[in-house]
Amino acid sequence: MKKLRYTSIDGKSSSFLALLGGLGFFILLGFIAFLQMEHEGHHITGMSNQVIWGLPHVFAIFLIVAASGALNVASIASVFNQKFYKPLAKLSAVLAIALLVGGLIVLLLDLGRPDRLIVAITYYNFKSIFTWNILLYTGFIGIVGVYLWTMMDWQVEKYTRIAGTAAFIWRLILTTGTGSIFGFLVSRQAYDAAIMAPMFVIMSFSFGLAIYLLVLLASYSWTGRELGDYVVNRLKNLLGVFIAATLYFTLAYHLTNLYATEHHGVEAYILLNGGAITAIFWIGQILLGSIVPLALLYCPRPARLRKMTGIASALVILGGFSTLYVILIGGQSFPMTLIPGYEATSTFSDGVIAQYSPSIWEFMLGMGGVAIALIIVTLALKIFRLIPESLDDNFAKPHQS
Amino acid sequence: MNTHQFFRLLTITAFLLWSTMSLASGQYTGPDRDANGNIVPTPKGEKCVEPTADMRANHMQYLLHKRDKTMYQGIRSKQHSLVECINCHATPANDGKIARVSESKHFCASCHLSVSVKLDCFECHADRPVSAFSQLPARDFIALQSETDLAKPQVAMHREVQ
Amino acid sequence: MNPIDQNTDMNQKSTSKLNKIDQYRRQFVGGTVAATAGLALAPGLLLQTVQAKPAEQAVSSKNRWGLLIDTTKCADGCNDCVTACNQEHGLREIHGPATDAQWIRTVKLKNKSTGHTLNMPMMCQHCENPPCVDVCPTGASFKREDGIVLVDKHICIGCRYCMMACPYKARSFIHETLTDQLPVAPRGKGTVEACTLCMHKVDRGDGTTACATACKEKAITFGDLNDKNSLIAKKLATNGGRQLRAELGLNPGVRYQGL
Numbered sequence: 001m002k003k004l005r006y007t008s009i010d011g012k013s014s015s016f017l018a019l020l021g022g023l024g025f026f027i028l029l030g031f032i033a034f035l036q037m038e039h040e041g042h043h044i045t046g047m048s049n050q051v052i053w054g055l056p057h058v059f060a061i062f063l064i065v066a067a068s069g070a071l072n073v074a075s076i077a078s079v080f081n082q083k084f085y086k087p088l089a090k091l092s093a094v095l096a097i098a099l100l101v102g103g104l105i106v107l108l109l110d111l112g113r114p115d116r117l118i119v120a121i122t123y124y125n126f127k128s129i130f131t132w133n134i135l136l137y138t139g140f141i142g143i144v145g146v147y148l149w150t151m152m153d154w155q156v157e158k159y160t161r162i163a164g165t166a167a168f169i170w171r172l173i174l175t176t177g178t179g180s181i182f183g184f185l186v187s188r189q190a191y192d193a194a195i196m197a198p199m200f201v202i203m204s205f206s207f208g209l210a211i212y213l214l215v216l217l218a219s220y221s222w223t224g225r226e227l228g229d230y231v232v233n234r235l236k237n238l239l240g241v242f243i244a245a246t247l248y249f250t251l252a253y254h255l256t257n258l259y260a261t262e263h264h265g266v267e268a269y270i271l272l273n274g275g276a277i278t279a280i281f282w283i284g285q286i287l288l289g290s291i292v293p294l295a296l297l298y299c300p301r302p303a304r305l306r307k308m309t310g311i312a313s314a315l316v317i318l319g320g321f322s323t324l325y326v327i328l329i330g331g332q333s334f335p336m337t338l339i340p341g342y343e344a345t346s347t348f349s350d351g352v353i354a355q356y357s358p359s360i361w362e363f364m365l366g367m368g369g370v371a372i373a374l375i376i377v378t379l380a381l382k383i384f385r386l387i388p389e390s391l392d393d394n395f396a397k398p399h400q401s
Numbered sequence: 402m403n404t405h406q407f408f409r410l411l412t413i414t415a416f417l418l419w420s421t422m423s424l425a426s427g428q429y430t431g432p433d434r435d436a437n438g439n440i441v442p443t444p445k446g447e448k449c450v451e452p453t454a455d456m457r458a459n460h461m462q463y464l465l466h467k468r469d470k471t472m473y474q475g476i477r478s479k480q481h482s483l484v485e486c487i488n489c490h491a492t493p494a495n496d497g498k499i500a501r502v503s504e505s506k507h508f509c510a511s512c513h514l515s516v517s518v519k520l521d522c523f524e525c526h527a528d529r530p531v532s533a534f535s536q537l538p539a540r541d542f543i544a545l546q547s548e549t550d551l552a553k554p555q556v557a558m559h560r561e562v563q
Numbered sequence: 564m565n566p567i568d569q570n571t572d573m574n575q576k577s578t579s580k581l582n583k584i585d586q587y588r589r590q591f592v593g594g595t596v597a598a599t600a601g602l603a604l605a606p607g608l609l610l611q612t613v614q615a616k617p618a619e620q621a622v623s624s625k626n627r628w629g630l631l632i633d634t635t636k637c638a639d640g641c642n643d644c645v646t647a648c649n650q651e652h653g654l655r656e657i658h659g660p661a662t663d664a665q666w667i668r669t670v671k672l673k674n675k676s677t678g679h680t681l682n683m684p685m686m687c688q689h690c691e692n693p694p695c696v697d698v699c700p701t702g703a704s705f706k707r708e709d710g711i712v713l714v715d716k717h718i719c720i721g722c723r724y725c726m727m728a729c730p731y732k733a734r735s736f737i738h739e740t741l742t743d744q745l746p747v748a749p750r751g752k753g754t755v756e757a758c759t760l761c762m763h764k765v766d767r768g769d770g771t772t773a774c775a776t777a778c779k780e781k782a783i784t785f786g787d788l789n790d791k792n793s794l795i796a797k798k799l800a801t802n803g804g805r806q807l808r809a810e811l812g813l814n815p816g817v818r819y820q821g822l
Binding site: 043117124130336342344350355 | 657658660661662664665668669670671673674685694696698699701702703718719720722723724726727728730732734735737738739752753754755807808811822
């Protein structure tokens with residue numbers, strides 16, 4: 001195995017500047033959306049007193065879930081001592097921080113009173129899983145930051161395994177916390193399920209790796225660096241396992257609900273007659289987000305390996321957004337039961353499916369968060385020496401035996 | 402930014418902070434004038450609940466303390482209550498109506514505007530005395546009704562009598 | 564004897580006592596009432612004769628305020644309690660029912676198999692174990708000693724997790740800039756709010772809420788659940804009263820009869 005040389009990307013080409021400009025444009029749009037929502041109030045969004053959390057939360061939670069998953073490649077290298085993953089680890093840690101920052105910013109800017117951030121970090125109610133999440137999210141950035149440092153500075157390299165293990169445990173708790181935002185909600189039929197926490201962990205594996213793969217493919221292809229088939233093959237096989245595991249958890253969740261008569265209403269809404277929600281579930285989450293990528297990943301055509309892997313990863317991301325849309329919007333728009341056996345009607349949408357159509361502002365804010373995450377990665381690649389100059393098959397040879 | 406620039410910024414920030422703080426601590430040019438020499442609107446009552454200098458320096462602490470006592474303990478004594486401050490300090494604007502917080506004649510605004518200290522109490526709280534709510538136009542009948550309820554105790558006598 | 568006891572058993576009390584309560588109230592809202600002469604009366608005297616909570620006294624866990632709603636009396640199509648609440652707190656129509664605040668709403672319920680219908684008002688149920696308080700990251704959602712569940716809008720960051728957690732959909736988010744809020748009900752953009760059980764009325768010893776006062780059918784009884792002699796406690800003891808979604812174990816302070 002030859003020595004790997006880590007280098008920063010040149011970042012002088014016009015396409016690099018165009019990339020930065022494009023991302024900057026989306027960040028600007030996101031900022032405009034934030035100002036507009038802050039000034040006008042949330043009535044300009046599609047969110048209401050019925051659908052309380054909307055598209056910004058879909059984006060934010062997707063990014064936060066994917067952030068913890070993006071760290072997996074690094075964890076496999078440091079915690080499980082798989083040397084093959086080691087050259088891929090730094091990018092993994094940077095991507096994790098970037099996605100989390102992007103998600104947190106969206107979450108923060110959607111608050112009714114974002115100006116009171118200082119309140120959120122000075123008053124704590126420790127019975128709230130949200131409070132724990134505030135600590136878990138900020139702690140994650142710190143711990144992964146230290147972990148990254150141990151990977152980049154040979155003087156502290158001996159601590160990489162300890163830092164990596166801490167970051168791995170932390171990220172498991174973090175995603176458990178994110179899933180528990182819904183798991184701990186007794187009020188709504190679609191939530192209040194212990195499976196939410198592990199399901200979010202599995203989802204994070206899948207979404208995070210999909211984003212990692214896309215970023216890896218893009219950074220190698222756009223900078224003309226060599227990326228061997230072996231690396232892509234290993235990662236795409238891993239992605240396939242994660243997609244299947246996510247499907248399994250989705251199946252277990254819905255089967256459990258279908259067994260309990262109490263939940264038949266909400267299940268029928270999501271699986272059968274929920275209109276847009278049903279379509280997003282079957283087409284977005286199941287077909288395009290799981291089945292098609294599985295087919296693409298496990299029917300390899302070596303000549304188009306990268307293309308197939310890229311498409312599959314993009315579909316997994318689409319599926320991830322669909323999954324969170326169904327969980328969030330589907331879960332909220334289905335009415336709550338006041339008295340079992342009785343149908344309710346009122347001026348406050350009791351007993352009816354709440355309508356939700358996201359506004360352009362919400363979409364702009366969400367995309368702004370994505371752009372922030374990507375610009376952090378792009379700039380980090382330019383500033384730091386994160387990726388090896390070449391990950392050709394020669395590098396991978398010792399691992400192939 | 403180099404070191405020199407950094408320290409220059411630091412000095413400017415420190416000066417701004419200091420000047421804001423010294424204004425807030427009541428170093429005014431006279432009892433009825435603010436820092437810019439504008440006349441501070443005269444309140445209705447004979448004297449304030451605390452000495453003027455004390456109020457100038459500490460009104461926010463008093464209000465904050467009282468706010469929490471009212472909010473969490475239901476203590477509604479008049480001392481340091483924002484509603485009572487407004488009831489007493491209401492002043493007419495140029496058009497003769499009671500000044501709103503957006504106008505410089507409003508007691509709180511008269512000072513906060515000239516020292517550029519953001520005042521967000523009245524995004525939620527009423528900036529006019531309770532009595533002003535009987536003078537609202539018809540579209541605000543909701544407010545009118547409530548004021549009637551407050552001002553005429555006998556209305557409340559119609560409460561549920563079992 | 565506490566003030567609520569007094570007010571709910573009002574018919575047995577002398578009119579002079581009623582006047583004293585009103586004197587106390589006039590005293591409390593002295594700033595608003597032109598009759599400054601009333602101020603000359605020694606507050607101590609009033610506090611001795613009228614046992615409304617003195618303004619300086621903190622609320623206590625000796626009381627647990629609640630409502631009892633008799634759904635058999637709740638008239639179909641009547642909206643008086645809602646109107647009264649809106650007037651009391653200055654809630655207005657702004658951008659339509661999807662985003663406007665509704666502290667109280669009337670719900671019509673129809674049994675899917677028998678066709679039996681009933682009407683009832685829904686508001687914050689003032690739970691003993693409120694999920695909104697559990698989930699609030701900053702502690703802005705809180706329960707007062709006397710059982711009233713409130714939002715401290717000064718520290719509410721508008722995350723809306725409490726609205727996700729409430730099984731009664733009792734809370735509203737303020738979706739726009741508000742103007743002309745009433746002195747008794749400060750409300751503002753970007754924070755969450757709900758029924759306060761007319762805490763300003765409770766605190767000044769009215770012994771009732773706007774909705775209870777407004778109900779012509781007397782379907783709503785306000786009172787102290789902890790005071791066995793109060794009307795609400797007696798009614799509950801005699802005829803019982805159900806909690807909505809009692810299976811969640813939240814022990815709401817609002818109870819329903821005739822479900």
